[in-house]
Amino acid sequence: MKIDIHAHAFHPKIAGKAVRQLNEHYDIKAVGDGTPEDLLRRLAAAGIDRAAVHAAATTPAQVIPANNWAMELARKYPALIPFGTVHPGYADNAKELDRLERAGIRGIKIHADFQGFRLDDPALRPVMAALEGRFVTIFHVGDRLPPDKNPSCPIKLAAIHREFPGLTIIAAHLGGLMHWEEALEHLAGKDVYLDTSSSLPFIQDATLRAILDRHPAERVLFGSDYPLYDPGVELERLRTRLGLADADLERLLTTAQSLFPGLDEARMRASA
Numbered sequence: 001m002k003i004d005i006h007a008h009a010f011h012p013k014i015a016g017k018a019v020r021q022l023n024e025h026y027d028i029k030a031v032g033d034g035t036p037e038d039l040l041r042r043l044a045a046a047g048i049d050r051a052a053v054h055a056a057a058t059t060p061a062q063v064i065p066a067n068n069w070a071m072e073l074a075r076k077y078p079a080l081i082p083f084g085t086v087h088p089g090y091a092d093n094a095k096e097l098d099r100l101e102r103a104g105i106r107g108i109k110i111h112a113d114f115q116g117f118r119l120d121d122p123a124l125r126p127v128m129a130a131l132e133g134r135f136v137t138i139f140h141v142g143d144r145l146p147p148d149k150n151p152s153c154p155i156k157l158a159a160i161h162r163e164f165p166g167l168t169i170i171a172a173h174l175g176g177l178m179h180w181e182e183a184l185e186h187l188a189g190k191d192v193y194l195d196t197s198s199s200l201p202f203i204q205d206a207t208l209r210a211i212l213d214r215h216p217a218e219r220v221l222f223g224s225d226y227p228l229y230d231p232g233v234e235l236e237r238l239r240t241r242l243g244l245a246d247a248d249l250e251r252l253l254t255t256a257q258s259l260f261p262g263l264d265e266a267r268m269r270a271s272a
Helices: 014-026 036-047 060-076 092-102 123-131 155-165 180-186 207-215 233-240 246-259 263-271
Strands: 003-007 051-052 081-086 107-110 136-139 168-171 192-196
Touching: 003 036, 003 246, 036 051, 036 081, 036 233, 060 081, 081 092, 081 168, 092 123, 123 155, 136 246, 155 180, 180 207, 207 233, 233 246
Parallel strands: 003 051, 051 081, 081 107, 107 136, 136 168, 168 192
Antiparallel strands: none
């Protein structure tokens, strides 16, 4: 099963607004319209079977609606693997995680930059404890600010990994968007996963090679960051940038399936 581990799909009512906000924040023009249907068309064209779809509640009040959307995606689109969301300011994350687990949601997205907290916020520790051993957790890491001012950075995520070693961590953007030297020092080679999303257009060749040489190949996952980028275009970028053979691309695309054992069987039981 070939999986794009890092994509986004929004409710039709907000897809246009969400894409505009992404364009403004990252100063790029997204290639997709942000809808599930557009994502699925692009996955099919790229020969990819499934995509993990992420959303992050930017306020505590958005936790329930965002997770309702994740559950709706799971029901309507079997090829998508929706991740839920939590927020340290939400009053009952434990109850919400139970609800997500009953619905068959396997993952959680943490985007401290958009959600308005820092990865070293003490209020996040009970949330991490509740996720440990239960949910695959993908973290947005890095941005344009230096590590001491950035809400998320490889140093902060490495500290979470040390404190919660049972937490299954995916560090997005090869461990830290625009923070790849710190990712090389603090995350590469550790017992975490790195995804390739939103990295190849920006990272220097020497740093890219250093990270991939140090990090176990079985812990590097393909991610497109749709709607910012097209899955098929990102696969070809990987092929040409790194000189990857078909077998290497196959590994990048299939490694993530081990993170979701029995997913399809669980969904069939839930829908019966």
